[in-house]
Amino acid sequence: xxxxxxxxxxxxxxxxxxxxxxxxxxxxxxxxxxxxxxxxxxxxxxxxxxxxxxxxxxxxxxxxxxxxxxxxxxxxxxxxxxxxxxxxxxxxxxxxxxxxxxxxxxxxxxxxxxxxxxxxxxxxxxxxxxxxxxxxxxxxxxxxxxxxxxxxxxxxxxxxxxxxxxxxxxxxxxxxxxxxxxxxxxxxxxxxxxxxxxxxxxxxxxxxxxxxxxxxxxxxxxxxxxxxxxxxxxxxxxxxxxxxxxxxxxxxxxxxxxxxxxxxxxxxxxxxxxxxxxxxxxxxxxxxxxxxxxxxxxxxxxxxxxxxxxx
Amino acid sequence: xxxxxxxxxxxxxxxxxxxxxxxxxxxxxxxxxxxxxxxxxxxxxxxxxxxxxxxxxxxxxxxxxxxxxxxxxxxxxxxxxxxxxxxxxxxxxxxxxxxxxxxxxxxxxxxxxxxxxxxxxxxxxxxxxxxxxxxxxxxxxxxxxxxxxxxxxxxxxxxxxxxxxxxxxxxxxxxxxxxxxxxxxxxxxxxxxxxxxxxxxxxxxxxxxxxxxxxxxxxxxxxxxxxxxxxxxxxxxxxxxxxxxxxxxxxxxxxxxxxxxxxxxxxxxxxxxxxxxxxxxxxxxxxxxxxxxxxxxxxxxxxxxxxxxxx
Numbered sequence: 001x002x003x004x005x006x007x008x009x010x011x012x013x014x015x016x017x018x019x020x021x022x023x024x025x026x027x028x029x030x031x032x033x034x035x036x037x038x039x040x041x042x043x044x045x046x047x048x049x050x051x052x053x054x055x056x057x058x059x060x061x062x063x064x065x066x067x068x069x070x071x072x073x074x075x076x077x078x079x080x081x082x083x084x085x086x087x088x089x090x091x092x093x094x095x096x097x098x099x100x101x102x103x104x105x106x107x108x109x110x111x112x113x114x115x116x117x118x119x120x121x122x123x124x125x126x127x128x129x130x131x132x133x134x135x136x137x138x139x140x141x142x143x144x145x146x147x148x149x150x151x152x153x154x155x156x157x158x159x160x161x162x163x164x165x166x167x168x169x170x171x172x173x174x175x176x177x178x179x180x181x182x183x184x185x186x187x188x189x190x191x192x193x194x195x196x197x198x199x200x201x202x203x204x205x206x207x208x209x210x211x212x213x214x215x216x217x218x219x220x221x222x223x224x225x226x227x228x229x230x231x232x233x234x235x236x237x238x239x240x241x242x243x244x245x246x247x248x249x250x251x252x253x254x255x256x257x258x259x260x261x262x263x264x265x266x267x268x269x270x271x272x273x274x275x276x277x278x279x280x281x282x283x284x285x286x287x288x289x290x291x292x293x294x295x296x297x298x299x300x301x302x303x304x305x306x307x308x309x310x311x
Numbered sequence: 312x313x314x315x316x317x318x319x320x321x322x323x324x325x326x327x328x329x330x331x332x333x334x335x336x337x338x339x340x341x342x343x344x345x346x347x348x349x350x351x352x353x354x355x356x357x358x359x360x361x362x363x364x365x366x367x368x369x370x371x372x373x374x375x376x377x378x379x380x381x382x383x384x385x386x387x388x389x390x391x392x393x394x395x396x397x398x399x400x401x402x403x404x405x406x407x408x409x410x411x412x413x414x415x416x417x418x419x420x421x422x423x424x425x426x427x428x429x430x431x432x433x434x435x436x437x438x439x440x441x442x443x444x445x446x447x448x449x450x451x452x453x454x455x456x457x458x459x460x461x462x463x464x465x466x467x468x469x470x471x472x473x474x475x476x477x478x479x480x481x482x483x484x485x486x487x488x489x490x491x492x493x494x495x496x497x498x499x500x501x502x503x504x505x506x507x508x509x510x511x512x513x514x515x516x517x518x519x520x521x522x523x524x525x526x527x528x529x530x531x532x533x534x535x536x537x538x539x540x541x542x543x544x545x546x547x548x549x550x551x552x553x554x555x556x557x558x559x560x561x562x563x564x565x566x567x568x569x570x571x572x573x574x575x576x577x578x579x580x581x582x583x584x585x586x587x588x589x590x591x592x593x594x595x596x597x598x599x600x601x602x603x604x605x606x607x608x609x610x611x612x613x614x615x616x617x618x619x620x621x622x
Binding site: 016 | 315316318319323327330331334335338342347348349350352365366367368372374376383391401575578580581583584585613615617618620621622
């Protein structure tokens with residue numbers, strides 16, 4: 001074995017420097033705006049209904065690896081106010097190829113008594129701050145060009161509802177049903193129409209948004225919102241106004257979730273619970289868009305993919 | 312279920328605010344001193360010799376949860392220079408009680424071409440910076456008192472060698488053999504003699520320090536160093552000058568580690584490798600000492616203990 005002092009190419013080094021700077025600017029903005037940093041548990045009790053979680057044996061217990069703060073977020077928000085976490089998250093995708101990482105980092109933030117509009121504002125200001133503060137001379141030429149193109153990003157970002165997004169897709173000739181999940185090709189078709197990130201809000205309750213509060217004006221919709229990158233890079237974040245307390249327990253019963261999960265949920269709420277809005281933004285997806293990377297694997301130093309842990 | 316807006320007591324809230332501030336100050340100091348933030352993988356290939364790791368099935372592969380950057384650190388350092396990571400770490404302790412967490416966060420930092428003295432200086436300056444920058448008025452009375460007592464912490468910190476530490480313990484009447492691991496009671500006996508954190512360096516190769524370079528003046532010792540808290544709080548960090556390249560492979564063979572691990576190690580080094588020194592500091596142990604907490608569980612919002620995942 002020959003010792004190789006520096007075998008990453010200049011592009012990879014540049015991306016990793018951008019990644020470090022992005023997290024630094026995200027934290028700076030959040031700290032300046034009154035957010036406390038917190039850390040939730042990575043190892044969580046295994047819940048039967050949960051799909052796509054990595055499972056492990058925790059002594060005599062069944063456990064899973066976290067996919068974000070989940071119900072712990074409301075405890076932090078109830079007790080500390082505005083809070084954020086930047087931490088690893090895990091998803092056991094059963095797909096080959098390199099479109100999704102199984103291990104990725106999330107920027108999560110929440111504001112007490114915030115509504116959907118408030119959490120959209122936080123996100124557009126945060127992303128704009130990052131775009132405006134990334135230095136252009138941070139590295140190799142293609143990365144310099146990518147960063148330079150971000151200087152035109154300004155808030156506010158455009159806002160669509162899910163229903164409006166369906167209309168736009170139909171205008172483009174897509175045969176998509178109202179109530180269906182937006183597939184990657186749909187997100188891409190929408191996102192090439194925009195030059196800045198944009199929001200899609202108020203998804204139907206049918207497409208895995210039951211954990212958010214129902215829209216007062218239409219109980220088939222929830223107070224949920226995704227942030228999509230422009231130029232076809234797909235979803236940057238998900239969020240909304242999570243249901244809490246009795247409303248959440250009612251929703252869990254409607255979804256026929258088991259009693260164990262309801263007990264676990266209630267035990268967490270005992271530690272504090274307040275209405276809030278929040279979001280979870282994928283760090284690697286953000287870096288991929290910021291740096292104009294073809295593959296999300298290039299946004300991670302040691303990417304973890306389906307069935308591959310090497311090195 | 313009654314919704315409880317804020318059931319953490321003032322003390323717990325204060326500790327969590329201190330925790331947030333400690334990480335903020337740690338990052339500020341590291342960023343100001345030229346360190347890039349990085350993230351290593353949490354899910355790693357399972358190596359047969361590795362004890363006390365949580366194991367999980369990763370599709371068709373056997374995997375473990377990380378206990379720190381390990382060999383990935385040298386890739387970051389070779390390619391980016393000074394780097395640090397603040398990330399979760401996992402240890403499957405087979406002990407009951409609440410003296411150790413199974414899930415904890417580590418502050419890890421490394422400097423290219425740094426020696427043992429350099430990494431001691433980084434740590435004492437970092438810890439002193441944190442102590443001097445924590446606001447006294449951050450919360451509840453006992454925490455205020457704890458923070459106030461930190462204002463006398465100044466670098467440099469006292470430096471002992473392992474051999475000197477054994478002498479001191481014998482002077483105190485402990486029947487401890489040269490070459491034995493320092494137990495918790497030994498660390499405590501030493502640490503009540505100091506009013507600031509202090510270093511113990513150059514541990515024998517026999518006590519799980521084989522991954523560090525041998526001391527040039529005595530090959531029975533390694534270039535390893537622990538930082539201990541005063542007042543009986545125990546070990547804050549471990550570190551040293553890791554062996555790399557052929558030297559590390561030779562050590563792995565001497566330890567009779569299997570070929571798979573050697574291959575995996577070599578494949579990581581292919582991505583970059585440089586001599587360096589570094590350390591890994593336990594966030595919760597640091598918070599416990601800073602806040603004078605009796606239990607390390609009080610330093611974590613949702614502590615994970617042996618056989619307990621609730622809530």
